[in-house]
Amino acid sequence: MKKLFLLSLAVSLSWTAFSQQTFNGLDMNLGNLSRLSDAKTRSISPENITGEPGKGGMATLDQGNAKNAARDLGQGWKVNPYIHIEAGKTVTLAEITGSGAIQHIWMTPTGNWRYSILRFYWDDETTPSVEVPVGDFFGMGWGEYAQMNSLAVTVNPGSAFNCYWSMPFRKKCKITMENINTERMTLYYQVDYTLTQVPEDAAYFHAQFRRNNPVKGAEFTMIDGIKGKGQYVGTYVAWGVNNNGWWGEGEIKFFMDGDNKFPTICGTGTEDYFCGSYNFDNKGKYQEFSTPYAGLHQVIRPDGLYKSQQRFGLYRWHIMDPVRFEKELKITIQDLGWRSGGRYLPQQSDISSVVFWYQREPHAPFPKLQAKDELEVN
Numbered sequence: 001m002k003k004l005f006l007l008s009l010a011v012s013l014s015w016t017a018f019s020q021q022t023f024n025g026l027d028m029n030l031g032n033l034s035r036l037s038d039a040k041t042r043s044i045s046p047e048n049i050t051g052e053p054g055k056g057g058m059a060t061l062d063q064g065n066a067k068n069a070a071r072d073l074g075q076g077w078k079v080n081p082y083i084h085i086e087a088g089k090t091v092t093l094a095e096i097t098g099s100g101a102i103q104h105i106w107m108t109p110t111g112n113w114r115y116s117i118l119r120f121y122w123d124d125e126t127t128p129s130v131e132v133p134v135g136d137f138f139g140m141g142w143g144e145y146a147q148m149n150s151l152a153v154t155v156n157p158g159s160a161f162n163c164y165w166s167m168p169f170r171k172k173c174k175i176t177m178e179n180i181n182t183e184r185m186t187l188y189y190q191v192d193y194t195l196t197q198v199p200e201d202a203a204y205f206h207a208q209f210r211r212n213n214p215v216k217g218a219e220f221t222m223i224d225g226i227k228g229k230g231q232y233v234g235t236y237v238a239w240g241v242n243n244n245g246w247w248g249e250g251e252i253k254f255f256m257d258g259d260n261k262f263p264t265i266c267g268t269g270t271e272d273y274f275c276g277s278y279n280f281d282n283k284g285k286y287q288e289f290s291t292p293y294a295g296l297h298q299v300i301r302p303d304g305l306y307k308s309q310q311r312f313g314l315y316r317w318h319i320m321d322p323v324r325f326e327k328e329l330k331i332t333i334q335d336l337g338w339r340s341g342g343r344y345l346p347q348q349s350d351i352s353s354v355v356f357w358y359q360r361e362p363h364a365p366f367p368k369l370q371a372k373d374e375l376e377v378n
Contacts, residue, residue: 039196141238146298218346230359240350250334
């Protein structure tokens with residue numbers, strides 16, 4: 001009885017100590033919304049490019065891009081809600097000093113979404129941890145709007161891109177966008193973040209883009225060469241089909257921590273990995289769906305004229321089941337359909353992907369981003 005009492009007391013004291021730990025304002029959810037913290041909420045937009053307290057909406061008519069619309073009202077009345085990025089130029093969207101985390105990003109870019117390149121730099125690194133065309137980063141790799149309703153990314157009418165990935169940093173953060181197009185683009189955006197203490201075990205957010213058009217050898221490498229300790233958290237794929245019939249018979253494979261010819265994780269089919277089944281077929285038609293963790297949110301069907309190919313947008317977030325690796329990670333997916341006699345058909349699809357993961361720095365260098373013509377959706 002005495003042992004049971006002492007055990008109960010120890011558990012009670014441990015729970016009390018845990019519940020009284022200082023809350024840092026990160027990892028927000030419905031269960032901790034009532035908890036107060038010393039975290040500082042900040043936001044960067046064209047109306048407050050530094051995020052400093054009391055510095056929003058200060059643009060004067062001679063400074064603002066919307067000065068003509070605001071000419072009757074003046075300072076404080078939506079004078080500079082957007083920026084222009086000239087052709088061939090790179091603009092710094094946000095530069096933050098201190099310790100904290102990005103908690104939400106909203107933007108609505110004009111122009112060609114494959115030609116606007118997002119890059120994120122954490123702390124003192126000189127090469128980006130994120131380098132992705134903006135459309136693909138937000139699940140719109142085909143350059144067309146499709147509603148997307150997930151926990152990590154939402155895309156709302158008319159082209160409202162929202163990201164909720166948590167992105168911690170310890171010294172500073174820098175976000176840039178490069179316009180590789182030949183025409184000027186316009187960008188409305190907002191970066192919401194908090195300044196606070198970051199746990200020692202918090203890793204850094206990474207995202208990388210790749211494309212094969214067409215895929216060679218019926219196998220597409222989504223990522224290779226990740227080095228270090230981390231966890232894989234998400235996949236977005238823009239899949240363009242160049243043949244008739246069902247196209248998603250291929251398996252996804254996760255090679256990690258010394259795997260050679262055979263992987264540790266091997267899926268059973270493309271639609272299975274994206275949490276669907278049986279070709280996403282509902283009464284003879286592809287059925288779009290968008291859920292918190294997975295979706296086939298975009299189906300582009302031939303229109304009888306210039307849209308001659310079927311194209312698909314798919315995502316799978318490993319929020320509840322991250323793929324943890326200790327030293328290294330490589331991910332491939334097979335490009336398989338069907339041919340006569342019930343045989344697999346090695347395809348040559350047009351596949352683009354963005355992969356998302358967290359890891360300790362430093363990260364291995366990214367492959368050079370493809371040139372404009374190789375990025376083009378055609």
